[in-house]
Amino acid sequence: MQHEHIDSVKTYALVLIVLLSLTVLTTWVSFIDLGNFSVVAALVIAVTKMLLVSLFFMHLRYSTLLTRLVILGGLMWLAILLLLTLTDFFTRGWMGVPGR
Known part of the structure; x- marks a missing residue:
């Protein structure tokens, strides 16, 4: 018998808020000229969002x-x-x- 790991609604809501905040941050960074750092900032935000989705919604934890x-x-x-x-x-x- 396999044990199912179910996170609480509070955890999913918190991850959703963080993902939405990071999406707003991505949009905000796209309008600011940071030079070569713009790509780095966008990639850091994208990797953070990828990790959140894979760890929480894909249950990789x-x-x-x-x-x-x-x-x-x-x-x-x-x-x-x-x-x-x-x-x-x-x-x-x-x-x-x-x-x-």
Whole structure:
């Protein structure tokens, strides 16, 4: 028999308020020119919202070790793809392009 972990309505309401607040903060940051920090601020807010949704609404806090490993593998694969993309982007000017 599996035990179901049910959070209280108060917890879900608090997470909802935090998610809505972060959405308002994302909109507010989009109208302010922070230079290169705008992208960093938006990504920090997005990752925070992703963690809240996955931990509370997808119940990853109570998941098995295998589920956590699968999610960790997916996040590591995402990091590899981002690293390879950034490597390509930052090294494009190293070699001259023939004809230019």
